[in-house]
Amino acid sequence: MNAEEIALYLKTHPEFFEQHGDLLTQIRIPDPHGGAAISLAERQVTLLRDKARVLESKLAELIGYGEENDVIAEKVHRLAMALLGVDSLAGAVHVLNTHLSGSFAVPHVAVRIWGVGGGLDGEGVPNEFLPVSDTLKALAGSLHRPYCGSANGQEAAALFGEQGGHVRSLAQIPLREDGVEGGACFGVLVLASEEVERFYPDMGVMFLTRIGDLAASTLLRVVD
Known part of the structure; x- marks a missing residue:
């Protein structure tokens, strides 16, 4: 044998x-x-x-991920609570910038809105309503999930002006009515970093999606 x-x-x-x-x-x-x-x-x-x-090593790793997610979930909760209290576009943008750059340590945040908020044309238009190209609008509208990856070739990097030349990775989060995929896209929330690996293609986007939903709901409420 x-x-x-x-x-x-x-x-x-x-x-x-x-x-x-x-x-x-x-x-x-x-x-x-x-x-x-x-x-x-x-x-x-x-x-x-x-x-x-x-198995102990894998369990410790899973516990670590769970604890990390708990921390992020708490940050999203605090952002949601802060957004509930705003009643103006300036207030909403201030809260987004404060929490995303503070709690989430995102160095660059930009919001662009189109197709809603009539009567904001003319002088003194907020940056959030500055014109964007049809290409950027089409890209945001086509996203089924937040785009995360290299800033190379991404028109959204230009939203950060001179600093856009130093941006290496970014996340583009579509802002939709009713916070659902089928809702009309009326804007985009862009998060950017000089770090190449801060926003990468395979990263989880659950919390980014929730942040986008919170931002969209708040912005629609304060600009309509």
Whole structure:
């Protein structure tokens, strides 16, 4: 019999070691950690301990992610509470800038709005209503989720003026009516950073989406 046949036999006949239990202590095999030869039973205990260490490591990692998400969720909650108290466009933009640049440590924040808030034309138009290109409008409207990635080739980087030349990554969050994918897009919230990996394509966007929903709901309330 070859090794494969022996292994198959032992798998299909688990009663073998019940009938020959003494073999578990008599057969000696190399210690995987470089020690003296150990019995099969000791080797199984070692394997179980190794598996337990891996599971403990994964559990610790999951707990770490959970704690991190709890912290972010609390920040989003505080942002939501602050937005509930605003009654003007200036107030809403101030809250967004304060929380996103403070609690979330986002160095650059920009909001652009179109198609709502009639009567804001003429001199003294807020920056949030400054014209944007049809290309940027179309891109924002086509997003099914926030765009996260390189700022290279992204027209939204120009919203930050001279600082836009130093931006390396950004998140573009569409602002939609009713906060749903099918709602009409009336603006965009852009977060940007000089760090290449601050906003990357594979990052989770659940909290960014919620921030976009909060911003959209508030902005619609204060500009209509």
